[in-house]
Amino acid sequence: MVVSTINGTSPLSHSNGTTIPLSTFSCNSFVNVEKGDPVAFRPYWEKVRDECTVEIKGDEWMSYLGDTNNLCWYMVPQMRDAILRLHNVVGNAVTKDKFLVLGTGSSQLFQALLYALSPSESSHRPINVVAAAPYYSEYKDATDILQSRLFQWTGDAALYDKDEPYIEVVTSPNNPDGTLRVPVVNSGVEGKIIYDLAYYWPQYTPITDQLDHDVMVFTFSKCTGHAGSRIGWAFVKDIEVAKKMIRFVQLNSIGVSRESQIRAAKMIGVICDGYKNLKSIESDHLFFDYSKRLMKERWEKFKGAIEKSKVFTLTKYPTSYCHFNKDLFEQYPAFAWLKCLEGIKDGESYLEKLKIRTRGGGRFGVDAKYVRVSMIGTEDEFIELCTRLSNAKRE
Template identity: 35%
Template sequence: EWEQSWTKSATAEAEFVASISCSGHGRAFLDGSIVDGKPVCECNACYGGSHCSVFLPECIADADSGDPMFLEPFWLKHAASSTIVVPGWHRMSYEFNDDSLISKELDAQIRKLHAVIGNAVTDGRFIIFGVGATQLLHAAVQALSTTNHPSSPSRVVASTPYYPIYKEQTEFFNSEDYKFEGDTSLCNNNNGCKGNFIELVTSPNNPDGQLKKAVLQGPSAKTIHDFAYYWPHYTPIPALADENLMIFTLSKLTGHGEADLDEAVHQRMLTYMNLSTYGVARETQLRVLKLLKVAVENEGKEMFNFGYQTMRNRWRKLSKTMSLSKWFSIQELETQFCSFSERVRGATPAYAWLKCEREEDKDCNAVLHSVNITGRHGSLFGAESRFVRLSLVKSDDDFDLLLKRMGTLVSQENNNDGINKIMTHTNEFIGTDKCTG
């Protein structure tokens, strides 16, 4: 027999903070700054004041980062089922009882999630749980690279446009075992580049949302499949992924990642994890376990439907605005059969890959700055500067402001176009007049 006692003050504290009103444009947190004995509101971008009720009109619409805040309303709605309490003595040991770095329950829950969504085969696979895909990507490149051959490091490649971290990370760690070589087509065994290749395949791709396949084949090519966005929020799921090394991340939900792979690579990646972080914090694992239980509730329908509907509405609104423009375009994505939703559906990408079509608009981000928008420069993805990536996964406030400012840009174009048309018409008229005169 027991009576609730020591969790009472913790739960009261959590609920008190959650009850602080920030006008729907911010949030107070348990570990936020305290003023007059109370945690203060942390406002969304472009909102200020003690309760975040003041809109800051001059503020920049920041569509740069892929911060997946669009799911926050889902977790607020599911507060009761997703909350955990972490006592001070929760798993103080470095290891679990079986010496592993991940709890058996969490391992099983990850497999269940993939089975429910139908996006990856996990039977007979190892799972490594990392702090995020960023850490696992480096662990994977390191594990697949040729060691002890400083004169012939593995060549790390990705198809343009590619996720900038691949280049930045490989160059930052500056290893003798692997080097970033850029676009897959610039260096491969078919065009005279000899050596061992590690190809990073991102599907759906960041930045353009296309479902991609590996380009390089054969014994000297190893592949890392980055499936960070292979979830129904962002793409139809045409088939179960069954690749050798697959990286998934829950960062678009919770900030955590996982990977499935074969024995030898598994051992090398485990060594990397042991030497870099000695596993993921136990309270994080507990939290992820709870969040995944909510994610698979009702066969995943609630969370993934929420994610899909939100992203679909955003993509539709942006596409409608962009359809009125000739100076700017966004990528086209195919509709496909989605095994998760059991129907043909369109893509609902995490990012818009915006192109400035006019010859003179060579730096597209600079053009966007004229209406107070900033995105991520195309050159970072190995592409031309006339491309910009716009993030569609941030909060509603962020998206609404982005859409409004894109609307301004397009209406400026149409007004200009209107003026141009009148001018052309007038010139024609004057011309005719002259001729007849």
């Protein structure tokens, strides 16, 4: 997103929600890479736009109910089938013998899980919710917003030393820093683990394992780039946990938009059909090939800019074998995690002066010399970001 500070107007918007990037940035315009709106993949969806068209008639999908034969009664069968097919194609998660719970984005499922994994006896103290720093900036507020007696944010998992029950959120690849994660709490008490796998898709990271955890959360937003649809899902081993999550979603929003489910099912179908008909089509037609190439190109350009600037260092990522792509690959995270060199104490403020809006380390539970930068915005914005970063000088 580009916000002009000259006249206060946003970039021109089509009536269909696509934003026309301004072709040049004035020197007073901010490059806003603070949020993670995943619009980078839009050019792919433009190419296949007609193939992906969904049409919904006036009398379709009116009911609250999606499938009364499914525990997750608000999920339509097409959505369920598409999700299972996608994981079968990508091979990133074991879906067998698990319950599939649909949510209004993974944010809703995060809260449903806190509810479902907390002890229900009211005499109990709130369960501690932790994640290793740097952790996703919204976990804390999402946990504490209603000041629940069931759970409470307790901060950095690496520092957790209480002799009390806990929930550890393991985000892998991690937001903000892209690292692959495992649980870190070392406690005598048994903890419950939520695996937030929003970025465990082939464009961001080699698919090294078919993960098989008790609680795994995914989101459509970061997989295909359709953040506006608000579709997330969780695979859950324990039926009682799944039932409590579904009850939460019922009270919270009486299910999940049927229109979004139908559309997400269609888009996922187009992706999977591509891999099914692999030999008959050009590889640029394959979504994960396209999006991985795009991420790779951006990261190469970005590393060049960072090297030129001599002001920041970047996280180093290992190369691993990707079972999906059948080759060795590096990681190309959705966010870059920059560390400012000595002399710059507050990276966010420093970059504000360069008219680059980022999210500072404090929001992620670490030092202000770190900043998070979105790598999945528009192409125009990304190019301008690289230009500005490469011109950065030590103060």
